[in-house]
Amino acid sequence: MTDQVEPAGGPGAGAPGPDGAGFTYRASEQELIVVARPEARLRAQAEGVRSAAGSDVSALNTFLSAEQLVLEPLFGDEERLRPAARQHTASDDGDGLPELALFYRVRGGESRAQELRSRVAALPGIDTAYVKPGAVPASLGSTDRPQPPPQRQSGPSGTLPPGSPDLGETGRRKEGAPVTPDFTARQGYLRPAPDGVDAHWAWQRLGGCGEGITVIDVEGAWQLGHEDLTGKLAGVVIGTPVQDVAWRNHGTAVMGVIGGDRTSAGITGIAPEAMTSAASVQPLGTAATIHAAAQRLGPGDIVLIELHRPGPRFGFEPRDDQRGYIALEWWPDDYAAIRHATAQGVIVVGAAGNGAESLDDSVYERGPDEFPAWWRNPFNPAHRPSRAVLVGAGAPPPGTHGRDHGPDRSRLGFSNYGARVDAQGWGRETTTTGGAWNQPGDLQGGEEESAWYTDTFSGTSSASPVVVGALACLQGMLKAAGRQLMTPDRAREVLRSTGSPQQDAPGRPASQRIGNRPDIKSAVAGLLPSAVGSGRAERYWDELLPYPPELPPRLRLFVAGEWRNLNEPSPDVRQAVHAAFATGHPDVRVWFSDDEVVGLVVTG
Numbered sequence: 001m002t003d004q005v006e007p008a009g010g011p012g013a014g015a016p017g018p019d020g021a022g023f024t025y026r027a028s029e030q031e032l033i034v035v036a037r038p039e040a041r042l043r044a045q046a047e048g049v050r051s052a053a054g055s056d057v058s059a060l061n062t063f064l065s066a067e068q069l070v071l072e073p074l075f076g077d078e079e080r081l082r083p084a085a086r087q088h089t090a091s092d093d094g095d096g097l098p099e100l101a102l103f104y105r106v107r108g109g110e111s112r113a114q115e116l117r118s119r120v121a122a123l124p125g126i127d128t129a130y131v132k133p134g135a136v137p138a139s140l141g142s143t144d145r146p147q148p149p150p151q152r153q154s155g156p157s158g159t160l161p162p163g164s165p166d167l168g169e170t171g172r173r174k175e176g177a178p179v180t181p182d183f184t185a186r187q188g189y190l191r192p193a194p195d196g197v198d199a200h201w202a203w204q205r206l207g208g209c210g211e212g213i214t215v216i217d218v219e220g221a222w223q224l225g226h227e228d229l230t231g232k233l234a235g236v237v238i239g240t241p242v243q244d245v246a247w248r249n250h251g252t253a254v255m256g257v258i259g260g261d262r263t264s265a266g267i268t269g270i271a272p273e274a275m276t277s278a279a280s281v282q283p284l285g286t287a288a289t290i291h292a293a294a295q296r297l298g299p300g301d302i303v304l305i306e307l308h309r310p311g312p313r314f315g316f317e318p319r320d321d322q323r324g325y326i327a328l329e330w331w332p333d334d335y336a337a338i339r340h341a342t343a344q345g346v347i348v349v350g351a352a353g354n355g356a357e358s359l360d361d362s363v364y365e366r367g368p369d370e371f372p373a374w375w376r377n378p379f380n381p382a383h384r385p386s387r388a389v390l391v392g393a394g395a396p397p398p399g400t401h402g403r404d405h406g407p408d409r410s411r412l413g414f415s416n417y418g419a420r421v422d423a424q425g426w427g428r429e430t431t432t433t434g435g436a437w438n439q440p441g442d443l444q445g446g447e448e449e450s451a452w453y454t455d456t457f458s459g460t461s462s463a464s465p466v467v468v469g470a471l472a473c474l475q476g477m478l479k480a481a482g483r484q485l486m487t488p489d490r491a492r493e494v495l496r497s498t499g500s501p502q503q504d505a506p507g508r509p510a511s512q513r514i515g516n517r518p519d520i521k522s523a524v525a526g527l528l529p530s531a532v533g534s535g536r537a538e539r540y541w542d543e544l545l546p547y548p549p550e551l552p553p554r555l556r557l558f559v560a561g562e563w564r565n566l567n568e569p570s571p572d573v574r575q576a577v578h579a580a581f582a583t584g585h586p587d588v589r590v591w592f593s594d595d596e597v598v599g600l601v602v603t604g
Contacts, residue, residue, distance in 0.1 A: 026244050027134030027318060028220065028307075031285045032106040032113045032120075033333050034071065035372050040125035043078055044071045044104065051125065060123045067109055067116065074103035074333060075291050097343055098336035098374070102127070105285060121370065130370035132331050133316045135286050135307040137219055137250040138351035139437075139461035140322065140414060180227065180265040180444060180451055184550045186431040187267055188400050189257075189466050193519035194408065194500035195397050197466060199270045200551050202473040202520045203262075204565060205594070207480025210271025210472035215258055216293040217465075218279045218286070219306040220244070222251035225450045228266040228433050232259050232275050238292045239280030245449075246438035251278065253457040254306055256433030257465035258472065266453060267432055268550065270469025271476065281307070287333035290348070291340060299345025300475050300485030304468050305338075305388075306461050308353035312363055325355040326416060329386045330364065332375050342387035342488040347475075349389040349468050351460035352416040358512070359418030379420040387488045389471075389495060390420055391464040392514025393427025394502065400429045401455055410505030411514045415460055423495040423515040424502060425466030430457040467495070470518035474527060481528055498523045530594050535560040537588040540577055542569075557597060559590045566597035576602040 036042045041052035048061045049071055064071055075081055078101040106129075109116050113131045121129040184190065190199040202208035221241040224233060233255060241248070259276040260269035279293040286307060293303045305328055310316045313324030327350050328334040341348050352359070359379040367375050376383040393415035395405040405428045411417055412427045434454055436442040441452030474494070475485050486494065499516030539558040546553045555569040555577065566573070580586040580602050591599035 025136040025246055025250075026242070027136050028242070028281055028286075029110055030113055030134050031132040032110075032117055032129065033074065033132060033287075033331075034104040034106060034120055034129045035127045035332070036102045036104060037125055037127045038099065038102060041078075042104070042125055044073050055125055057125050060120075060125055063120065063123060069109055069116070070107040071104050072107055073101070074105045074285070074288050075100040075337070076288075097339050098332070100291070100336060100340060103287070103333050103336065105288070117370065128370050128372050130332075130368060132286075132333075133310045133318065135281065135309040135328060136318075136325075137247065137306055137459075137461055138308040138325070138354050138464070139250055139253075139457065139459035140354055180453070182264055182549070183267050183431055183443060183453060186401065186443070186455060188396060189426045189430065190268070190270065190550065193522065194517065197270060197470045197518045198521045199469065199473065202270075202477070204551065205477050205480075205524075207476035207478070208473050208520075209262070210259070210274030210469070210476040212479045213271070213472045213475045214275040214277065214297055214301045215271075215304060215468060215472060216277045216279050216297065216302070217251065217254050217258075217304045217306060218281065218289055218293055219247070219251050219254070220280055220282065221247040222255060222278050223248050223434060223449055223452075224278070226252055226256075226433050226452075227450050228260045228263070228453075229255050229276075231261045232273060234275055234277040236278045236280060237296060238278075238289055239284055240282050241278075241280050242282055244438075245435070248449075249435040249437060249439075249452070249454075250306070250461065252434030252452075253430070253432045253454060254304070254461065254465045257430060257457070257462065258304075258469045260433055262548065264549075270466065271472035274469075274472040274476065286328055287331075287337040290328075290334065290337040294337070294341030294344065294346045294348070297346050299487075300347065300479070302347045302349060302468055302471060302475075303341055304464060305348065305350035306464060308351055308355070308460070311353075311355065311357070312368070313355065313357060322354045322414070323356055326353045326357060326359065326364075327351065327379075327390055329378050329388060329390075330367075332367075332371055335375075335378055335386055338386040338388050345485075345487060347389065347471060347486065347488050347491050348386070349391060349464055349471070351464045352390045352392045352421050352514070354393070354414045354459050354461075355416050356414050357416045357418075359416055359420050361418075379418060381419050387492070389422045389467065389488075389492055391460055391467045392417055392421045392424045393458070393460045393463040394424035394514055394517060395505070396426045396429045401431075403429065405429070406505040406508070407503045409500055409503045409517050410510075411502065411508045411512050413508060415463075415514055417512040417514050419513060421514050422492050423467050423499065424517050425463030427460065427463045428458045429455065430462035430466070431455050432457050432462075467518055470520050470523075471495075473520050474523055477524060478527060483528065486527070494523050494527065498526065528594075532591055532593050532598060533560060534589065534591045534599075537577075537586065537590050540581055540588070542574060542578070555597075557588065557590050557600075559592060562595060564590060564592045564595050564597045566600065573600065
């Protein structure tokens, strides 16, 4: 393991927060987690705790009663968890899974969590106890905020427009309101590689819009009434959303990147036909919410974790600049929840964090003394992995929205990095739904929260849904082709072996690994190899004005009973095909792979 490298200044290294000044989301509450001894076989009930093994738990019950505390099974009923754990262990890779039935959460006394921790850990039947800092969204602000367009101007900086209501989860466009422009040209992450993930190419393939795939976003709040999230958003399926506009803007932005509606207004998500749902960490906490989300999904579906929390670098203390914040999987209960999710075939994608940390650093090798003895640093590839995909934040192409954050695909200075990080997405200039941190949209603001858009969604929080969108498109194509969906291990392998490579930046070399930016087209070549067919074209259609407008113009040829596409044909090819069909006896020989023309010869 190596020591941390201090990120250099300059492009890509600005402090998190609006105008680079730093900010703090209202944190979720800290959690006091208790790990029981296996031999005690504790069972928490409404009337108190008992031992299925007949152990004396009177001291534990006395303590809980005296302090007015409740001990809750973190992952649900212990008897239900035990057979599920045996089933997953049998179907896993043979290295075992943490036993979920041993984890509990203490409710009550949150202000005295550290004091209560040491006392409960000393009681019979308890192995250990530890306190987790509150988790927050892994996003940050713009270092160069653009001025909002003249339509729907926002209110004073840092506030909602005067007199505007807190629209919460139900805000809707008013009848007769101005029509939102088409912002898709600003979504550079949709474009072909290396600039983007080539969503445009995916949309032309069967299943390439993410059809049949479900994504659950684990965080805190969303504007579920947003005008651009009406098609495939199933709503909140777990928890109670945090009533805070900054959290809500964050969740709305994530949903837009993945599944924004494919219409002529606003933005379009990378996988607009994927079903998206929301899971709030309030009141269950992070690990329990991750577990509950995974239980709602089938193999090949996706859980996205859009949170990070303060790590050991600065004593687990919250900071406005987010320095030292790391991915959730470092904590034992979150790791256990993720391991069980991936064991059942669910792909888990998590933000690597905005802490400017090398996750290879030795500080992560030793957990707090309160962690259970079986814990090993999951950031170390030599240890048992969580099998989740961790995502770092890369710079967008220079000039995006008129700004330069360093070389394209170079590590942004705030992004965590290391051998554990699998892939990168856009970490700045991400155009999507929602406002800018706790303010109205910087791209489109105004009184109607349901019509806010931002050009500056950022952080490992904006990078992660880019990767999720690409994975959903790939899974949709596999499902449509009747192929086996990617497993968590296969998804990590594909992300690491394909895509547009990370580039060096001054002070931030590619050896500070955040991985490749996904390239859907290159990934499909390995996942869906297909033989090249050939035939003579019977009809043609020259699409001079593409539909939808974000797609390239196509020359379509009917060959071997199917329409095949040649994107952006040259004027010479167009003219030759037109002339051949004008004779009444065309001789246009076409070679194709699936519905894509890979070769064409016009004779006669």
